[in-house]
Amino acid sequence: MAAITVRNLDDGVQQRLKVRAAAHGRSMEAEAREILTAAVSTSSMIVDWVDAASRHGVELELPQRSAPRELDLS
Template sequence: MANVTIRNLDDGLKKRLRIRAAEHGRSMEDEARDILRAALSTTENRPANLATVIRIRMAPLAGVMLDLPQREPIRYAPDFSE
């Protein structure tokens, strides 16, 4: 088993950890170990790229229908030869 030392821990954070450990009936070390285990045991499936993130975010909106203007015939290039 490896050992980890956490330096410069905020006093308020340490106090909250101590209270949480007491509520669960265990030591601060065991509580910190449980918090780390829970936080790191979840596997997040992150989208591969920005387009996927946008598609997922916009999916509930079911897309947007736009009124497209009628197409006009192709214009001929001006003749500057004169």
């Protein structure tokens, strides 16, 4: 497995990571791994997939959009 070092991490970010890790019952390192894994997961990369598909000639048919509903503020 690879290892990375994150330098110049803002103190506030480190503190929030520490709190988030504690809330999930994990170490800061485990929490950082979870965050990084989620950030590059397939579901979060849909925009990249759509972009790559369009660059390879794949036509994506978008659904028709209806007009926005009017709000009744009465």
